[in-house]
Amino acid sequence: MVNSLEIRAKKLGVLIRDARTRFSKESTDCAQAMGVSVEKFVAFENGEQAPSLPELEALSYFLDIPVEHFLGRKSINTNQTEQSKLHQLENLLPLRNRIIGVMLRKARIEAGISFEELGKHVEVKPEQIKAFETGTFAVPLPELEMICLALNLSMREFQDQQGPIGKWALQKKSVDGFLELPPDMQQFISKPINLPYLELAQRLSEMSVDRLRSVAEGLLEITL
Template structure:
């Protein structure tokens, strides 16, 4: 991940975030190597994140939340948490999340009437960096994403995978919903019933909310990566 200049307040928040990551990892009984393997990085990089020496992106925080069995909000709140068993997404799903976050950023920027130069000035980075963020070519450090969300007047939840746990209350399907589910083809029901596919399902749900123009932009970006 590209290094950026942080002001003293942001640097302090980065160190606090690192401490919370380390605390959750320790309580989960996991090693730096295990966390690194889950997010596709080295143990050394995870150590740097925990000591506040390296920035971390939202996709990595989402995986850590699943890995440590804590709500994603754990990383920026003081709320007590309870743990439960969850399934981790694949490295490919993490990469797709990065691209989707970029698309959401572009959509929020456009709706707010801001230019890439405006956001670049806000973060004190080149405009080309914002372009890389929006194309999913560079990971957005979480603290930068938080700053952008505030400037664009959208909650940080706007970017977060809606399949992650935010609280300890989980809804249950009604009888009508179960009936509709039973009408789906067998292979679809089997796919939906597999907890390992949860992230892909939530990605599809998020994509269905995007405009046609935004979806075309995402598709073009994916084709550039594929070919």
């Protein structure tokens, strides 16, 4: 009988293959970016195994698509070279696995849940939970999703925030937000001469309601 983890792995495999073929990449390049063997990458695409969040982040970074692509979203390409990205990812993946492990351990202890209890929720052995927490093994995404459910956590908490992938994702989100603005607003923001107005708007947005009310009243007094 196929369980929920296997179904999720199959879906991820389809999305990984779609991402790779969309950008005409070879399995060898994607495997290198994810820090896995070609055989393991093929297993990811076939849904026989599931990648970890750091591995998916690395693939997303390499292909220049957000991790949210694996929920169906799109992205915009950047100009950073593939070799530069691969060099960064070599050191980043092990670090990300350790960080996620520390976060998992902290959340599990705070929730007062044992290895055995969490393993039962996730449908894995307690020893595997221990390996996840030490960063010895990368946490496959389906397992991480189930751990989040068991510990009442958000997947977003585990996504890279401060590293190169996190900064890249934030930049892409900002660009996407800009492109969603009306054309006239985009044009206004793009003109350097309008920078003082944008800075003023930013300062106003940071004011408290009482302070804004005071400023508005002052302006009314000036105009009356």
